[in-house]
Amino acid sequence: MTIKNIVLTLAMASALASCATTTQDSVSGVNRSQFLLLPESQITSMSNAAYLQTLKEADSKKALNVDKAQVDRVRRISNRLIAQVGIFRPDAAKWNWEVNVEKSDQVNAYCMPGGKIMVYSGLIEKLNATDDELGAVIGHEIAHALREHGRERMSTALVQQVGVAGIAAYLGTKGETAAAVGTQAAAMGTSLFFALPNSRKQETEADKIGLELAARAGFNPDAAVTLWQKMGAQGGSKPPEFLSTHPANESRIAELKALAPKVRPLYESAKKS
C-alpha cells in the first residue's frame, strides 16, 4: 500500500467509525475512544441469535439452569450489578438482559453484547466462589459488554478482511459489494466474539469498570483480588478456559489492588443503603 493510500484509508476509516467512547466517564477513569464501525444493532442481533442457540443446545443436553438455588443466586447477584449499569451508560439499563447458568466443568463466564450473561457451574463450584467474588467476575464480564469490546473486535476483524472500501460500500449503499460484505459479516458473526480474545487494553478496562460496578452494587472490591488468585491457583496441567483469555498475572492483581481504595467509598455507601 502506498503512503497516499494508507492516508486515504485511515481518513475513510476514521470518518466511518464512530470514534466515540461507549461509556460515560466515572470513578474508574475509562474513556478511551473506540473503533466501532459495525452498527450496534447488527452486533446485538447476531449476539441474540447466538445466545438463543447456546441456550437451546444446553437445554437439549439437560445442562441449562438445572440447579434452581444456584440459578437464583447467580440471577440475584447479576441483577444487583445490572441495576447499576446506568451510571456507565443509561441506554444499557433498558437492554434485554438475560442471565443463565450452564452445567459444565468449565471455569468460565461471559456476557455477550446486549447483555446476555452465561455463568458455568464449574466457575462457581471449582472456585467455591463467594457472592462478592461472583459479583467481581460477572461485573468484569458485564463491563466488556458495556464497553462493546465485542463490537470493537468484530469491526477491526471485518476491516482486515474486506478493507475500508468494502465497509464503506456495505454501510453506504445496497450494491453488489455491499451485499458481499454483508454476507461476510454475517458469516463471521459471533464466532469472532469467542474466537478473538480481548486485547490487554480491553481487559484492563473491564477490570476497572467491573470493579467500580461491583462496588456500586455492594460487592467488596477485595473480592476481585481473591477471585483472580483462586483462578490462578486453578492452573496446573489443565488450566481453566477463563484463564486462556484472562491471564491472572501479578500485574492484573496489582492494578486491582491499586484501584480498590478508589471504589471502596462506593462500596461502603452501597452497603449502607
Ligand SMILES: [Zn+2]
Ligand atoms: Zn475479560
